[in-house]
Amino acid sequence: MRTMAVIGTGLIGTSVALAVSGRGVTVFLSDRDPAAARTAAALGAGIAGAPTEPVDLAVIAVPPSQVGAVLAEAQGRRLADSYTDVASVKAEPERAALSRAPDPHRYVGGHPLAGRERSGPLAARADLFKGRNWVLTPSPLTSDETFDRALELVALCDAVPVVMRSQDHDAAVAVTSHVPHLMASLMAARLREGPPDLTRLAGQGLRDATRIAGGDSGLWGDILQANAPAIAGVLKDLHMDLSRLVPALDALARPGGQERDHGMRTLVDLLDRGISGLAEIPGARHGASPEDIRVRVAVPDRPGELARVLAAVADLGVAAEDATVQVGAEASGFAVRFTVPPRTADRLVAVLVAAGWDVVRDAAVAAARPGRRPA
């Protein structure tokens, strides 16, 4: 790939342009706001203006509802040999491409899983996509050449390609992104009500749980609208869960009776379903992985000795799982257990042995344990 065009120099478009410019590709930048394109150019993202001959790939970085029209217009003036977009909804742009674009086999949908809280070209970063998944959704008409160009773009941005059908993509992001956004908005909206001093009780948990609600409402309205069928389905499931939860809490609010037990079971069942759902998220460590190694250390029950063990391994980023008072051989001390990935286990054992502690390295954990700890 030698030449590229980026249409729409917001956060994502400018970040794409910065990434590929840095790899030697000549990038032409445009935006319906000429100042945004000039800003991106001034950041080193490329050249503001149209190319004089077709580029290898055009990246359409506009809101989902505009992808179809922008694609048709660009193909009408033969801006590029191949086209992709970066919208976070994929079925609707694909439908528009198949029905309206002059050359639907030159288009493949794309969605890089990256973003920032800030928007606009000034927030762009060349490494925004590094290590992130980048979904490509080829239609039955997408040509091999266009698909290869898009794969090359993903590689130039140091991202990881994930190929899906556009409908599967949209069903997935409804659950992983769009409905969480709406839930965060619903929660955040409640903060305007309630007793005085309410938000003095806001902790990190609330900040994290509501942060995504901060996105621009116009852009998000466009995104959510474009994926309305999938979102409506998930919302209905949630609505049904909530319809069971409200009477459960009502029952728990009334003293005494069998209804309380039933309410408590409904409540704890939901909490447990949530915990097991969390375990689905890659990279979220809830419980050990099957490859993990258990390392046990015998620690004498002398003042400060346990604290010394924890301090010794803190640099490894390792936290102890539990400390149990061992009877028998170590009657007067603790057995502290760590569960860590194999590589870390080697270093952990080395550090502990060097400091003079008794260490037992167990075999790998047989199966992942649930993500719960006793209270």
Added chain:
Amino acid sequence: MRTMAVIGTGLIGTSVALAVSGRGVTVFLSDRDPAAARTAAALGAGIAGAPTEPVDLAVIAVPPSQVGAVLAEAQGRRLADSYTDVASVKAEPERAALSRAPDPHRYVGGHPLAGRERSGPLAARADLFKGRNWVLTPSPLTSDETFDRALELVALCDAVPVVMRSQDHDAAVAVTSHVPHLMASLMAARLREGPPDLTRLAGQGLRDATRIAGGDSGLWGDILQANAPAIAGVLKDLHMDLSRLVPALDALARPGGQERDHGMRTLVDLLDRGISGLAEIPGARHGASPEDIRVRVAVPDRPGELARVLAAVADLGVAAEDATVQVGAEASGFAVRFTVPPRTADRLVAVLVAAGWDVVRDAAVAAARPGRRPA
């Protein structure tokens, strides 16, 4: 305060003990699991066992539903002159204290706004409460002496006291903590369903929005049950909002018609309510504060010049708000605007002037702006 007792050496109890032990207070530790108390003692949190004479203050660090019974038992054996607890629900323990404890005027409810994802004494930290709010909920019977002891505890833990009525506290945490937890559980539960590869589309937003759902379901069941009336009220409001949102998304899923416009208005209205709710959270910077200063820099439209400005100020943790192409005096360049707190403004201006740029420092921003940026 010279002596203290901590009943329940989990994460919070052990962290309290570590904090006050470090300030010279003698702390006696107990737990229904003797190994947990010994573990806390081995970490340097105090002495495992009961004091021989009443301590100045006993801190009850057990789940909400057990505070009343533990308080009554401890007062029965005159463990301390004053008593407080650290449960995250306050009306129910207060009711139990007033009805069952031998000495209700020696008790004041407390709730430090701090926690970690891990639990148990090994996760404890002496600085867990540093700078955090710590709610105290004196009842009409609480004595001045007991209230003062609790204030001293808060100070020894480097926390910030917030005094509220127990009912107000519970209404507030229903909104700021308990319902967000349930919403995160509802969302996370949905991750077990949906198309294959669903969680390859999980981004940081989803991780943040669902993280709090990971807490132990037994402990959380106890917490939520103890605050069921307040939670049920908030859930009903949410349920009603959701009942409006589902038909809005349904309307948006159908092509054409006036219903679409109405659906879009309902949707964007919810998103906007969420954004304005977020602005209530202290410390979350959505839009400028009224004291903030606007600093404008004129940047020539030469390759790399804009990037050079951003790089020059990056060390100050300052991000540009926008770059607009200025007509007139700076026709061939950009005006870049930063909005920063007064202290940062001084350093920002100094850095930019030293590097030779044209800088204008405006007066303070008159009023907070909404947390939205154009797409």
